[in-house]
Amino acid sequence: MKIEVEQSRCGRLIVTRPVMIATTLHESGVLNAGVFGAYTNVSPTKIAVAIGRGSHTYANVKRTREMAINVPPAELATKFDLVAEDIPPTESEVEKAGWHPFASSKIATPGIEECLAIVECAYVDEMDVGYHSLVIVEAVAGHVDDDVLTENGLVDVLKARLCHAVAYPEPLYARFGEVFRAV
Ligand SMILES: Cc1cc2nc3c(=O)[nH]c(=O)nc-3n(C[C@H](O)[C@H](O)[C@H](O)COP(=O)(O)O)c2cc1C
Numbered sequence: 001m002k003i004e005v006e007q008s009r010c011g012r013l014i015v016t017r018p019v020m021i022a023t024t025l026h027e028s029g030v031l032n033a034g035v036f037g038a039y040t041n042v043s044p045t046k047i048a049v050a051i052g053r054g055s056h057t058y059a060n061v062k063r064t065r066e067m068a069i070n071v072p073p074a075e076l077a078t079k080f081d082l083v084a085e086d087i088p089p090t091e092s093e094v095e096k097a098g099w100h101p102f103a104s105s106k107i108a109t110p111g112i113e114e115c116l117a118i119v120e121c122a123y124v125d126e127m128d129v130g131y132h133s134l135v136i137v138e139a140v141a142g143h144v145d146d147d148v149l150t151e152n153g154l155v156d157v158l159k160a161r162l163c164h165a166v167a168y169p170e171p172l173y174a175r176f177g178e179v180f181r182a183v
Contacts, residue, residue: 002118002143004105005153010139011041012154013117014071018162019080019173021070022049024060025109026089031101032056033070033093033112035084037165038132045139046124050132056089061135065123066107069137070115071155074163077173106141116160117144 005013014020017040024032034057038050047069051058061067072080079097087093094101094112101110104120111118121137128134144153148160155162158179166174 001146002102003146003149003153005142005144007139007141008044009153010119010142011044011047013119013139013142013144014039014041014047014069017041017164018071019077019165021072021083021112021115022051022057022061023068023070023094023109023111024057024066025064026056026060027063028089030089031092031094031110032060032089033083033097035080037168039069042136046136047119047121047139048134048136050129051135052131053133056086058133058135061123061137064109066109067121067123067137068104068107068109068111069119069121070112071117071119071160072112072115072163073161074173074175075161076114077163077171080173081171102143104141105143111143116148116162117142117155 083093100113102113107120119139120141124136126133126135150156
């Protein structure tokens with residue numbers, strides 16, 4: 001079950017910067033998805049994502065002014081290459097991967113049910129950084145699986161099976177080997 005998280009904590013849902021999947025809506029209403037590793041939290045609620053300007057994600061976020069950032073567990077990694085493929089806008093990567101849409105509360109774009117956390121985002125600004133545009137979005141709502149939730153409403157990185165890209169474009173991923181509390 002997904003728990004709703006208050007806005008001021010949404011950025012923390014992706015604080016360890018694992019691979020994420022951005023979902024956006026095509027003009028037709030078909031749900032698009034792309035895999036992203038080049039992003040970071042820049043404030044408690046703002047996230048900057050380097051998005052290729054030729055991608056569907058970029059066209060969709062510019063047109064709709066919104067996107068959902070989905071944090072997948074490592075078990076979904078076998079589908080990342082499929083999701084990163086350039087498929088026609090009449091088809092949904094989410095459907096092709098066998099995943100399901102998760103209805104957002106504040107934006108029209110659905111997230112992905114199979115992901116651990118979903119951050120609903122609104123477009124704020126962007127900066128041309130060459131091939132990519134560094135798109136800044138603001139979290140407007142967030143949802144997290146109750147089984148990876150800490151007592152204070154954040155993602156428990158000891159429980160979450162987060163997944164990091166370590167040699168993109170090679171399909172080589174890492175999970176935390178050792179996480180320790182320095183007390
Ligand atoms: C692990 C991984 C990380 C990626 N990171 C990025 C990234 O940070 N920025 C980017 O523009 N594309 C990145 N890509 C490539 C996009 O996923 C790919 O261009 C995809 O086609 C975008 O989807 P779209 O055209 O449906 O928007 C990554 C792909 C993989 C597999």
